[in-house]
Amino acid sequence: MATIAERRLSAPRLEPWQDPKAAPYVHIERVTKKFGDVYAVDDLSLDIFQGEFFSLLGSSGCGKSTLLRLLAGLEYPSAGRIFIDGVDVTNVPPYSRPVNMMFQSYALFPHMSVEQNVEFGLKQDRLPRRERAERVGEMLDLLKISELRRRRPEQLSGGQRQRVALARSLAKHPKLLLLDEPLGALDKRLRENTQFELVNLQERLGITFVTVTHDQEEAMTMSTRIAIMDAGQIMQLDTPTAIYEFPSCRFVAEFIGSVNLFEGKIVSSDGDRVVVDTRLGRPIHMRSFLPHPIGTPVTVAVRPEKMRLCQEFREDGVNQLKGTVEDIAYLGDVSIYRIRVGDGQLVEMTLTNIQPRTEQALTWEQEVAIEWSPTSGVVLTE
Amino acid sequence: MTAPPTHSHRLSRLVNIGIPYLWLGLFFLLPFAIVLRITIAEPALAQPPYTALWEWVGDGMLQIQVNLQNFILIWEDDIYLAALLNSLWVAFICTVFCLLLGYPMAYAIATAPERRRMILLMLIILPFWTSFLIRVYAWIGILKTNGLLNNFLLWTGLIDTPLHILHTQSAVYIGVVYSYLPFMILPLYANLTRLDPTLLEAAADLGCRPFRAFLRVTLPLSMAGIVAGSMLVFIPVVGEFVIPDLLGSPGSLMVGKLLWTEFFSNKDWPLAASLAILLLALLVVPFVLMQRLQTRIEEGPA
Amino acid sequence: MKRRSWPLLGVLAFGYAFLYVPILLLILYSFNESRLVTVWSGFSFKWYGELLHNRQLLDAAWLSVRIAAVNATVAMILGTLAANALTRHGRFRGRTGFELLLTAPLVMPDVIIGLSLLLLFVAMQQTIGWPDGRGFTTIAIAHITFSMAYVTVVVRSRLARMDASLEEAAMDLGARPLTVYLRITLPLIAPALLSGWLLAFTLSLDDLVIASFVSGPGSTTLPMVVYSSVRMGVSPQINALATLIVAIVALAVIVAGWTMRQKPDRAQKRGA
Numbered sequence: 001m002a003t004i005a006e007r008r009l010s011a012p013r014l015e016p017w018q019d020p021k022a023a024p025y026v027h028i029e030r031v032t033k034k035f036g037d038v039y040a041v042d043d044l045s046l047d048i049f050q051g052e053f054f055s056l057l058g059s060s061g062c063g064k065s066t067l068l069r070l071l072a073g074l075e076y077p078s079a080g081r082i083f084i085d086g087v088d089v090t091n092v093p094p095y096s097r098p099v100n101m102m103f104q105s106y107a108l109f110p111h112m113s114v115e116q117n118v119e120f121g122l123k124q125d126r127l128p129r130r131e132r133a134e135r136v137g138e139m140l141d142l143l144k145i146s147e148l149r150r151r152r153p154e155q156l157s158g159g160q161r162q163r164v165a166l167a168r169s170l171a172k173h174p175k176l177l178l179l180d181e182p183l184g185a186l187d188k189r190l191r192e193n194t195q196f197e198l199v200n201l202q203e204r205l206g207i208t209f210v211t212v213t214h215d216q217e218e219a220m221t222m223s224t225r226i227a228i229m230d231a232g233q234i235m236q237l238d239t240p241t242a243i244y245e246f247p248s249c250r251f252v253a254e255f256i257g258s259v260n261l262f263e264g265k266i267v268s269s270d271g272d273r274v275v276v277d278t279r280l281g282r283p284i285h286m287r288s289f290l291p292h293p294i295g296t297p298v299t300v301a302v303r304p305e306k307m308r309l310c311q312e313f314r315e316d317g318v319n320q321l322k323g324t325v326e327d328i329a330y331l332g333d334v335s336i337y338r339i340r341v342g343d344g345q346l347v348e349m350t351l352t353n354i355q356p357r358t359e360q361a362l363t364w365e366q367e368v369a370i371e372w373s374p375t376s377g378v379v380l381t382e
Numbered sequence: 383m384t385a386p387p388t389h390s391h392r393l394s395r396l397v398n399i400g401i402p403y404l405w406l407g408l409f410f411l412l413p414f415a416i417v418l419r420i421t422i423a424e425p426a427l428a429q430p431p432y433t434a435l436w437e438w439v440g441d442g443m444l445q446i447q448v449n450l451q452n453f454i455l456i457w458e459d460d461i462y463l464a465a466l467l468n469s470l471w472v473a474f475i476c477t478v479f480c481l482l483l484g485y486p487m488a489y490a491i492a493t494a495p496e497r498r499r500m501i502l503l504m505l506i507i508l509p510f511w512t513s514f515l516i517r518v519y520a521w522i523g524i525l526k527t528n529g530l531l532n533n534f535l536l537w538t539g540l541i542d543t544p545l546h547i548l549h550t551q552s553a554v555y556i557g558v559v560y561s562y563l564p565f566m567i568l569p570l571y572a573n574l575t576r577l578d579p580t581l582l583e584a585a586a587d588l589g590c591r592p593f594r595a596f597l598r599v600t601l602p603l604s605m606a607g608i609v610a611g612s613m614l615v616f617i618p619v620v621g622e623f624v625i626p627d628l629l630g631s632p633g634s635l636m637v638g639k640l641l642w643t644e645f646f647s648n649k650d651w652p653l654a655a656s657l658a659i660l661l662l663a664l665l666v667v668p669f670v671l672m673q674r675l676q677t678r679i680e681e682g683p684a
Numbered sequence: 685m686k687r688r689s690w691p692l693l694g695v696l697a698f699g700y701a702f703l704y705v706p707i708l709l710l711i712l713y714s715f716n717e718s719r720l721v722t723v724w725s726g727f728s729f730k731w732y733g734e735l736l737h738n739r740q741l742l743d744a745a746w747l748s749v750r751i752a753a754v755n756a757t758v759a760m761i762l763g764t765l766a767a768n769a770l771t772r773h774g775r776f777r778g779r780t781g782f783e784l785l786l787t788a789p790l791v792m793p794d795v796i797i798g799l800s801l802l803l804l805f806v807a808m809q810q811t812i813g814w815p816d817g818r819g820f821t822t823i824a825i826a827h828i829t830f831s832m833a834y835v836t837v838v839v840r841s842r843l844a845r846m847d848a849s850l851e852e853a854a855m856d857l858g859a860r861p862l863t864v865y866l867r868i869t870l871p872l873i874a875p876a877l878l879s880g881w882l883l884a885f886t887l888s889l890d891d892l893v894i895a896s897f898v899s900g901p902g903s904t905t906l907p908m909v910v911y912s913s914v915r916m917g918v919s920p921q922i923n924a925l926a927t928l929i930v931a932i933v934a935l936a937v938i939v940a941g942w943t944m945r946q947k948p949d950r951a952q953k954r955g956a
Contacts, residue, residue: 072852072856073855073856074852074855074856093855094852094855094856095855095856095857095858095859095860096858099856100856100857101852101853101856103849103852103853104849105847105849107847107849107850107852107853109850109853109854109868110850110872111871111872120854120857120859120867121857121858124857124858124859124863125858168853168857169856169857172857172858390860390861390862391861394768394772394773394861394862395769395773395776397765398765398766398768398769398772398773399769399773399776399778399782401762401765402762402763402765402766402769402782402786402832402836403778403782403785405762405828405829405832406782406785406786406829406832407785409801409804409825409826409828409829410785410788410789410797410829411785412804413800413801413803413804414800416800416803416804416807417799417800417803420803430806430810483695483698483699483702484699486691486692486695486696486699487695487696487699489692490692490693490695490696491696502696504937504941505700505703505704506703508933508937509703509704509707510886511882511886511933511936511937512707512926512929512930512933513889513890513907513910513926513929514890515890515892515907515910515911515914516710516910516922516925516926516929517706517707519710519910519914519918519922519926520706520707520709520710520926521706522914522918523709523710523713523918524706524709526918530709560702560703560706563699563702563703564703613791614790614791617791617792617793618791618792618793618794620793621792621793621794621795621796622793623793623794623795623893624892624893624911628914628915638793638794638795641795641799642795642893645799645897646896651803654799655799655803658795658796658799658800661793661795661796662796665791665792665793669787669788669791672787672791673783673784673787
């Protein structure tokens with residue numbers, strides 16, 4: 001996971017969101033959107049920078065689609081303001097915004113051919129015929145759908161429709177492209193290929209992408225930054241790696257991937273090293289960059305793949321636990337083990353299946369010892 | 383989509399809501415006010431044949447004439463009340479028969495294989511497109527004393543003397559059920575096709591026999607369709623004119639026919655208007671029932 | 685899993701027989717030589733000949749067709765506007781009253797609509813001098829008033845089923861609301877507009893009661909002529925007329941069915 005995003009992170013230059021002098025391309029200022037009594041977006045502020053591949057991630061009903069529609073102008077905020085490229089577009093209707101959107105259903109016009117669909121936006125700008133034809137050809141070539149130009153949407157496969165929708169929304173050369181679940185309607189294999197294509201396209205064209213998705217894997221692979229949303233608010237806004245490795249709260253930790261949570265209290269704090277007393281019967285040693293006063297209630301979050309089998313168990317060993325294997329889920333590449341530890345809590349551990357399954361070390365009811373390093377987890381206060 | 387605060391949106395509201403509203407207000411709502419006003423006028427040998435509601439009687443005095451005679455007449459003369467009651471009764475009986483025949487038909491069509499369903503439905507709608515008057519007329523030839531039905535029954539030997547059906551209440555029942563059956567079947571069909579077939583499979587899986595499953599699952603879930611179809615039949619039939627006129631007995635009393643006679647034969651416009659108002663008052667309750675349901679169906683899950 | 689139940693199929697067959705036998709008999713006896721519908725005396729086209737020479741009936745039919753065409757066109761426009769209002773403008777003020785006014789004509793007995801409109805026209809003539817006498821215009825207005833409600837039902841259900849994101853996509857691509865409506869919405873609901881038009885046309889062609897109230901001297905519609913001749917007793921000319929109507933409707937249905945069946949085939953061929 002996080003391959004493409006990491007490749008980008010390793011670039012030596014300063015990312016725009018780290019640069020205090022950089023002007024945001026999209027500036028959302030304390031926006032609220034109410035439907036009746038329901039707050040779909042609740043006092044939300046957000047900056048998105050030029051060239052970003054930005055993802056809004058959350059479960060259904062978290063407000064991510066509403067936020068996207070607010071950017072497109074398909075909804076108008078109940079309060080707050082939206083700026084795009086420095087211009088206040090809060091009350092600008094969708095047809096006057098320099099923004100285009102790719103709809104989840106693709107919304108291809110069924111009574112027009114592929115070519116006419118792509119041309120539609122250009123016609124609205126009253127571009128001369130020759131220029132339109134040129135631009136349509138360029139878009140169809142870019143998405144490798146030139147041979148489909150005379151077809152109608154009903155004669156296209158799901159993947160082809162997605163390309164036409166993308167071509168149509170890119171035809172006007174928008175500075176900002178909004179994508180609502182761009183891969184949602186594709187099957188799994190197609191989705192993986194298309195992910196990479198989308199990212200390459202975005203890098204090549206230099207357009208700012210904002211996508212909405214409920215698929216965390218998709219968000220992790222493609223995005224420069226991810227905003228995790230819940231109940232109309234942003235829970236965490238960061239790069240995919242940071243969100244996975246350093247979730248800021250329990251909600252994010254549990255939302256992304258799986259995680260083992262140990263509740264307890266800080267009993268000692270020394271520099272970036274803390275000791276947490278839990279019901280496990282032994283203290284947990286963790287690294288934490290935030291200062292924690294003694295007695296603070298905290299939750300220690302450790303991902304299952306950070307757990308490993310303990311080679312030599314010592315009574316005073318750091319973060320070592322004994323337990324019995326209760327469940328094994330064989331997923332092919334990895335297996336997930338659920339281990340009942342001292343106080344009765346179930347701890348999840350993921351191990352890569354280096355050996356064939358028949359030769360695996362662990363079986364049900366087996367007594368094991370597990371451990372993790374103080375640096376491979378986070379201490380959460382909320 | 384939320385309302386964009388634009389000029390064009392306001393214009394579109396004005397056109398889309400304003401024009402139809404204005405038309406219906408002028409040609410549908412306003413007439414009722416006028417009908418109401420004429421019910422309290424007296425018939426007169428004039429053109430139009432009723433007295434004015436107010437008159438200027440010298441010195442700028444305004445004289446308003448209110449005449450409740452029409453309603454008193456309707457109340458005192460048994461013929462009008464009998465006609466109202468009989469109309470309700472005929473409409474009720476016909477609605478029941480339409481339901482008894484229409485429900486199994488709608489059910490059979492809704493459960494037919496997809497390909498055949500459209501053809502079966504088309505065959506229900508098709509008679510709509512041929513003249514209603516002519517279809518009622520067809521029954522005269524069939525039900526006459528020396529008509530096709532009697533000839534057929536005599537030929538088969540089932541009866542010895544021809545049955546007297548035309549110009550009886552039974553002929554009205556037959557004519558109404560025949561004409562209004564599609565109005566019952568269409569909403570029922572629409573309702574039954576929306577029914578999730580896995581519900582019946584689930585019921586069967588839980589040990590429910592088909593007929594019981596129908597009673598416990600299908601029937602309650604199709605209640606909206608039953609009420610909608612029933613109202614579509616009941617309300618217009620109460621005021622039906624053509625069928626009782628052509629197929630019913632000359633003495634049979636239906637309020638629609640009575641209204642027609644008062645208006646065209648007796649030229650008593652105020653009395654006809656009073657009958658219209660009474661008929662309207664009778665239909666308010668079933669109409670509100672239907673309207674409620676309609677809103678629920680339109681706003682409910684498709 | 686589907687087992688056909690014989691009693692159900694029996695009821696279905698009976699129902700269709702009930703609906704169609706009268707029409708078939710009507711057609712059959714239009715070719716009967718005798719004036720009596722009860723006795724078959726030989727095949728003949730003579731009633732069609734008489735029909736085509738019935739000046740009064742032909743004039744009435746021509747008037748009815750013209751009224752129906754005007755009615756269908758205006759009702760289609762008004763009904764579509766009303767459907768737009770109901771599906772596109774959410775909960776505007778007076779919506780309940782609006783819906784009430786659009787549902788009532790569907791079930792309102794004809795005698796009430798006819799009588800009340802007549803009284804309106806009389807009152808209007810007295811106060812503002814328009815309409816001057818009754819005839820084409822008054823019948824058309826009356827028919828539009830009740831048939832627009834039917835058009836609204838048809839167009840509304842099509843609009844409600846339309847994917848709202850199509851219109852949003854057009855707007856997102858820079859089309860203003862009017863352009864969106866003309867380029868996207870209208871083409872997509874065109875079939876519903878057509879069926880609404882046809883429905884309004886038929887309703888108008890079919891109406892006896894309302895037209896009787898609001899027509900004036902010299903404007904006799906086809907149903908009015910048919911009615912007076914039916915009141916006189918059975919007339920084989922009416923059978924011939926019925927046959928012609930059935931033939932026209934059947935032809936229209938076959939053509940419509942044929943074009944609909946052609947479409948997917950073509951799509952498949954091009955798709956392959």
